[in-house]
Amino acid sequence: EEQLVESGGNMIRPGGSLRLSCEASGFSFNNYAMSWVRQVPGKGLEWVSAITWNGGNTAYAASVKGRFTISRDNAKNSLYLQMNSLSAEDTAFYHCARGFDSFFDVWGQGTMVTVSS
Amino acid sequence: QSVLTQPPSVSAAPGQKVTISCSGSSSNIGSNYVSWYVQVPRTAPKLLIYDNDKRPSGIPDRFSGSKSGPSATLGITGLQTGDEADYFCGAWDDSLSAYVFGTGTKVTV
Numbered sequence: 001e002e003q004l005v006e007s008g009g010n011m012i013r014p015g016g017s018l019r020l021s022c023e024a025s026g027f028s029f030n031n032y033a034m035s036w037v038r039q040v041p042g043k044g045l046e047w048v049s050a051i052t053w054n055g056g057n058t059a060y061a062a063s064v065k066g067r068f069t070i071s072r073d074n075a076k077n078s079l080y081l082q083m084n085s086l087s088a089e090d091t092a093f094y095h096c097a098r099g100f101d102s103f104f105d106v107w108g109q110g111t112m113v114t115v116s117s
Numbered sequence: 118q119s120v121l122t123q124p125p126s127v128s129a130a131p132g133q134k135v136t137i138s139c140s141g142s143s144s145n146i147g148s149n150y151v152s153w154y155v156q157v158p159r160t161a162p163k164l165l166i167y168d169n170d171k172r173p174s175g176i177p178d179r180f181s182g183s184k185s186g187p188s189a190t191l192g193i194t195g196l197q198t199g200d201e202a203d204y205f206c207g208a209w210d211d212s213l214s215a216y217v218f219g220t221g222t223k224v225t226v
Contacts, residue, residue, distance in 0.1 A: 035216070037162075044119055045154070045162065045205050047216035061215050095161060101209040101216060103152035103167040110161065 002026040002106045004096050009111030016086050016115070022079040022096030022108055030054075030074035033100035036081050038092035039110070046092070049081065050100040059100075063089070086115045120145060121206055121219035128225035133196050137222045139189040139206035145217055147187040149209040153180075156203045165204070166191060196226045 008020040020036070035050040049060045049070040058070050069082040079096050091114050097104035122140040129135045139151065153166040164173050166182035169189065181192045189206055206219035 037218075042158075044221045045207070045218040047207075047218065050216070059214060062213070097162075102150055103164060103207070104154070104162075105164045105167070105173060107161040107163065 002098075004098070004106055004108035006094060006096055006108045006111040009094065009113045011114040011116060012086055013117055014087055014115055017082070017084045018086065018113060020081040020083065020094055020096075020111060020113070022081075024077045024079070024098075027098075027106070029077040032098050034072065034079045035097050035099055035104060036070060036079075036094055037097050037104065037107075038090075038094045038113075040092045048094070051079070052100060083113070086113075088115050091115045119220040120210060120213070120217040121208065123204075123206060123219040123222045125220070126223045126225065129196050131196055131198060131226055134192065134194045135196060135224060137191040137193075137204055137206075137224070139191070139219045141187050141189075141208060141217075143187055144212035145187075145208045145210040146184060146189055148211055151182065151184050151189040151206055151208045153182055153189075153191045154205045154207065156205065158203070162205065193224070196224075198226050200224055201226050 003025045006022045033052045036048040051058045051070045067085045071080045093110035095110040096108045098106040127135045150168045154162040156162040169184040170182045179195045204222045210217045
């Protein structure tokens with residue numbers, strides 16, 4: 001079964017940093033581009049960032065550019081999101097998803113990030 | 118703020134049909150593929166339609182997608198109570214160099 005499992009979510013104070021992880025299983029992770037998509041509970045979906053299969057190309061939403069960094073370790077079947085200078089507006093469930101600029105066909109359940117003083 | 122606009126809600130009786138519109142622009146829907154996702158609250162989104170009108174394996178043909186210019190439409194026929202969920206459209210936006218999702222539509226059966 002193709003599966004994505006996120007971890008690393010936590011409650012953090014404004015201005016703090018957090019690193020999210022996403023472990024893939026059931027498919028050849030190194031063949032696929034990956035993305036992070038976030039969702040405020042009860043609200044819509046917001047694409048955050050994407051990375052190509054080899055990490056050679058990345059893309060970011062304007063709302064996180066310069067603060068978030070996406071990366072991957074294909075040897076560990078893992079995707080990461082380093083989040084710096086966090087603010088209350090970053091509070092959301094963060095899902096990793098398989099895909100880059102066309103569609104997302106495998107999703108993780110998400111990990112919750114809460115930014116609050 | 119979402120770039121793609123969807124109606125907040127649609128409803129119909131069991132067995133009936135609903136359509137959900139997704140309105141964008143030439144920089145997103147007008148020039149790129151559209152996909153659709155369904156999400157039951159507190160669960161992960163699930164791919165319903167990709168490349169405008171293709172269904173992934175396991176998605177019944179009650180679900181259909183179409184695109185015309187800067188707009189797309191999701192159709193659901195033979196509505197079932199299990200179809201009650203939130204539905205989102207999505208497409209790459211060339212101007213923003215970002216993927217954009219629709220505002221979401223709640224389907225009530």
